[in-house]
Amino acid sequence: MTAPTTATDVNQPSLEHAPPAGRRMSWPVLLLVIAGALALTSIVRLITGANGITNVSQMSTALQLAVPIGLAGLGGLWAERAGVVNIGLEGMMILGTWFGAWAGFQWGPWTGVLVGIIGGCLGGLLHAIVTITFNVNHIVSGVAINILALGATRYLAPLAFEGHQGGSAKQSPPVDSLGHFSIPGLSGWLDSLNDQHWFFVSDIAGLLGGLVTDVSWLTLIAVALVPATWWILWRTPFGLRLRSCGENPIAAESLGVNVYKYKYLAVIISGGLAGLGGVFLSIVANPFYLEGQTSGRGYIGLAAMIFGNWMPGGLAIGAGLFGYTDSLNLRGGSANVHALLLLGALLLVAGAIWLVIRKKYVKAAITFVVGALVFAWYAGTNEVPNQVVSATPYVVTLVVLALSAQRLRMPKADGMQYRKGQGK
Structure with a gap:
């Protein structure tokens, strides 16, 4: 007779076999560290006169650039917490950009959002079939999906977009906007406060102003997915069972968990989140699909997930950091990077x-x-070369990963092959 499955029982094996994760930083300490970093940034702004590094426009751009990175990272988090490495996030984002724009210009932007998510889910389903059912190496499968997605969209784009107004072999017709909003009163007040260029206060106003000024509805959904992911994975029986598959699938199976089912669900959800990140690029960041517009954000999202130690909160901080450095390319890049x-x-x-x-x-x-x-x-020097500005997001990615490597603790069974009944 199969033993009854409870959230506590399923989680227990992973806790027994997991290596020590080290001391976690409490929220008061984390907030103090963030405040200290912001104060130091304010000092640098006053010394250099580079007011653009913390103004509202800079922070708003950083948020927009952080969203697709964060969504890709969330996709990686779901898959790897179930024990499946998902290097194919970049390809799933590419599918999201193409399917989102293809449906969006024909049937409206919200239909494009839904179809783009489905496109990413298809990539996730393919990755799940190859890695879970056929036990192909996860890295090999992910790289193959990235290549396949790029080739498929290059083939489909001329068939779908040529002949339509504004469309070409490498670009879709424009997609209608999902709409933006600003919080009345608060947005203008924070903008005015930021323009005073006071120490620390204006920098906080710039940070908060970027979060409430000209924000897309899809941005709001993406931000809400971070606490939603934490609650589902760490506060529900479903999440505990899913995480047990990434820690000790044999023990989870012995307690009655259908490991295949949870791995499949996690990887399909992973693809859907990456697809949503692609939709953001082709509908919100740009109102059209453009070949190559993901620009490696799937890989940076994977780096943000690793930086965040496979936790949603840390992932969000990592995505924000990478989004901010990426925003330097768009707004006063050379002067701002020199100040930094x-x-x-x-x-x-x-x-x-x-x-x-x-x-x-x-x-x-x-x-x-x-x-x-x-x-x-x-x-x-008085400025930095433009090549350095363009490379800044990728350099920061490597430096942050190098500095954070010693405190990381991935799920124990992440990337390991699993066969039903192998523990008998």
Whole structure:
């Protein structure tokens, strides 16, 4: 007779076999760290005169650029919490961009949103069949899906878009807007406060103003998906069973969990979230599909998920960081990146001091030398080359992953092959 399944029972094996995850930063400490970083940014703004690094327009652009990265990261989180590595997020985003724009220009933007999600789900279903049913290597399957999605959309785009007004072999006709909103009164007040350029206060006003000014309805949905994902995966029996499949699928199976079902659901949902990120690019960020418009955001979303330690809150912070650095390309890029060199130097020096306190003298010396070199770069130049500005999001991705690697703890069975009954 099969033992009854409860949320507590299913979660227990993963807790017993999981390695120590280390101390987690509490919310008060996290908020204090964020406030300290914002205060340091404000000091840099006052020294350099680069007011654009924290103005409302910069933060609004950063939010718009962070949303598709965050949605791709959420997709990766769902799959990997169930034990399936999803390198195919980029391809699923590409499917979302194409299907969203294709349906959107014909039947309206909200239909485009729905069809784009379905397109991403199809990519997720393919990845699930290949990796879960046939036990193909997860990385190989993901890379194949990325190549297949790119080839399929290149083939379909001329058939679907040529002959329509504004359409071509590489671009769809324009899609109607989903609509934007600003909070009356609050948006204008924060904008005025930001224009005062006061220390810290104006920077907070710029940050908050970017969250309430000219915001798309799809942005609101995307932001709501972060706490929704946390609640489903960490506060419901469904989520506990799904996570047990990523920690110890054999133990989960012994308690009556249908591991195949939960893995399939997780990977299909993963594809749908990545597809929604693609829809955002082809309907909100740009009102049309354009070949190559994902620009590696699926991979950066995967990096944001890893930076966030496979947790929704950390993922959101990572997506915001990468979105902000990406926004430097669009608004005063060279001047802003040059100012951020000073911020980077100060952060490195602060990190060196922290390492000295922890008696890690070699690492502290290396960190201090790097900080000194960055400061010398800032002091010896008045601007940075445009190539550096364009590369900033990817450089930040690599640096952040390198600095956060030691505290990461992935699901124990992530990427492992599973066969029903293999524990007998």
